Amino acid sequence: MAYKETLQIRRDPRSLAIALLMPLMQMLMLGYGVSLDIKHVPLCLYDQENSQNSRLLADDFVSSKWFSVSRVLTSEEGIRDAMDRGECVAALVIPSNFSRRLAMTKRASVQAIFDATDVNTTNIALGYAQGIMARTSTLPSTVDFEPGTWFNETLDSRNFIIPGVIAVILALVGAQLTSLTISREWERGTMEQLISTPISASEVLVGKLIPYVAIGFINAGFCLVSAVYWFGVPFRGSMGTLFVTTSLFIVVVLGIGYLISVRVRSQLGASQIALLVTMLPTTLLSGYTFPIDQMPQAIQAISLVVYPRYFVTILRAIFLKGSGLDDLWMPVSGLAIYAIVIVWLASTAFRKRLD
């Protein structure tokens, strides 16, 4: 069974190409596109003092890649106006007593006003502003660092996103591919032939999944290599931990694809449902883009049953913190329970009946 499935996969070079290239494409697209780093945030500058010090500070903003000055203002009202027009998301106000206070008290304050209609952008821009302020050599810091940046010193959200992207890709590709395997046989009529033979349901399950497990690992390898060498995400954990957890996740994802495939007898339907049950939970509820602890209570509860959540947590910890299995026992056991349930369901789901 597994041999036949492998042959069939090989005979279909287009699908194989999709299976192997899709992750790469997605890695690039999601890695870059979904980057939460917002560059060139339009900034209005209202420098009331216009001294050497104030210009030094302003230059730090201007020269950073995160902000670009869209307008230089001369009045307080201008800020409101510029924001209303969407010309800027942030405004930096340097007071007229800036240099004097700096000289007298070694502490000065500048005001930063953010357009908070897009909370996400605001938070990020705020973070950047804090970062710039903190690193400004000429001036003492006026705002404290947030502890959230511990494991992401460069303030680069990519390090945070990429491990999540890996989970998304494995889930998407894995479930997609397997969701087609059984439904394809239904559509081509070979399934009727197959179930008229003494083959057992577990032989079908194992035979169908083995080649896809292999593809899953190849994809995982691709993702790992591109994450580390292309995107420069630090990898601090052990390969062993990564292997164990990735195996669990691949089993879960393939099992889900297989379950769908057994239930839905058309390829189109199966792949649509696979997309639905992998894409939505992985991208929205896994904490891959939106932190789980900022979700409403009810959604947080739901996310407990969202399997990618565990893997996203695990991957981040392995990549950024270098955690081992002992640190990660909670999400790992969550994933393991999932894997057991899915495999059990999958092994009982296939019925050798037409009705």
Next chain:
Amino acid sequence: MSGESKAIVAQGLSKRFQSFLAVDNLDLEIAKGEVVGFIGPNGAGKSTTLRMLCGLLRPSSGKAHVAGYDVEKDPEAVREHIGYMSQKFSLYNDLTVRENLRFFGGIYRVPKKEFAGRMNFAVSMAGLEGREDMLVHTLAGGWKQRLALGCAILHRPPILFLDEPTSGVEPEARRRFWDLIHDLASDGVTILVSTHYMDEAEYCNRIALINRGRLVAMGSPGELRLRDLGGKLVEIACSPLGAAVNALAGSVIEAAIFGDRLHAVLDPNGPDGEEIRKLLEEKGMNVGAIRMVSPSLEDVFVRLVSGGKEERVLS
């Protein structure tokens, strides 16, 4: 358990799909080594019956034993003793001849030692020597069909279910296919084969005629031909045929288009040949020769099927 000599026994077998009764109280007894043709129009319930006998569909009611095993309680045992060729062409098109055979050999659990021999047999039976490494989708229909049969008999099943194996295959390939069926039957294999080609019925030991889920008649082709049609059968050359069928309704027991002629079963108490001619000519039709013919299977078939219809209307 059913009798030793019976390969297939069905009692009161029925299958209901929601409100549609696909198979209605079917009784069937097929002895070992028989070739039985399952004949009936599309939607008559042939495929459904075959699927139930293979254990692929659960009967709504009734019982069936195949090779002595209950199809409902022990479908796995049934599957080890049958070969099944489904209606839809069902080899893997993207695999080669050899790979298909190897795959089916594997899932039918053909012992490794015997596999090479059986594969060679299947290949030569299908006439595919030298084409073992061709992809199946490049083969012509007749070859595919014979290969599918080859795959279905790799494990030497004593019973074969073939669901319209020859549909869409050219006549020469059909004839070759039936030669294969007879070769297998002479080795003692029981074969239940459905078809809608009337000429193929003549190749069978017995015919089971099925219409609207019911077994209408069962017997050898000779027996069925002897069936009383209820009157003499005449062949009428006339035109237009369609209008003539309508014109004769009520005057004869049965009228049906048969190629470019009309076949009519005369009512012993109704008009005879010459009166029929008058009747048709009065309606402005051209009537040529009218002659008595001996009924073919198709005549019997048409008669039995339409008889079934009347029963339905009455009940």
